Amino acid sequence: MPIKTIAHEARFSPEKMAKVNLFQSERFFCDLYGLEPGQSQKPHAHDGSDKVYVVVEGAARVRIGTEDAVVGEGAVAHVPAGAVHSIENTGAGRATLLVFMAPKP
């Protein structure tokens, strides 16, 4: 069955944020991001695709446009198409985020 478990799939790397694709079609992708303390995804934007971040474990600073907030487990953030966005693990432990994008760029 097309079912995966976050705790089994998450990966981390001392060099940079680790990405694992869980599922995708031409309509979307669903990835897992694993960030060691201090790791980040730099500011960028996707024209024509919406993104949703879900903080599964740990804490992250999420920037969307000109705003930012540090959020913890259970936070769900929507990045509208075209908005500049970034994430950073500002906590003392690992951060795991589930990431959806529609459509796949």
Add this chain to the structure above:
Amino acid sequence: MPIKTIAHEARFSPEKMAKVNLFQSERFFCDLYGLEPGQSQKPHAHDGSDKVYVVVEGAARVRIGTEDAVVGEGAVAHVPAGAVHSIENTGAGRATLLVFMAPKP
């Protein structure tokens, strides 16, 4: 900022599964489903849209096509466009699921 917290947004009803929309655009929606024990979403399909279920709390039986599995917190299930699917809270406590669909039907 477009950030919401699952624990604050989840709703439950003694009558039927409760749905809360968190975010949407023409490209996707992101909903929260709250199921009391025994509640379910009946088998249905969406032509042209993929769905992803994420079990946030509790346990659920997920059926996709002719297969089914009981899964717990941290499970991520992909329902390909056109596949018949359903969920049921088979546990003793509440179940909360995050649900993504792309594109919005």
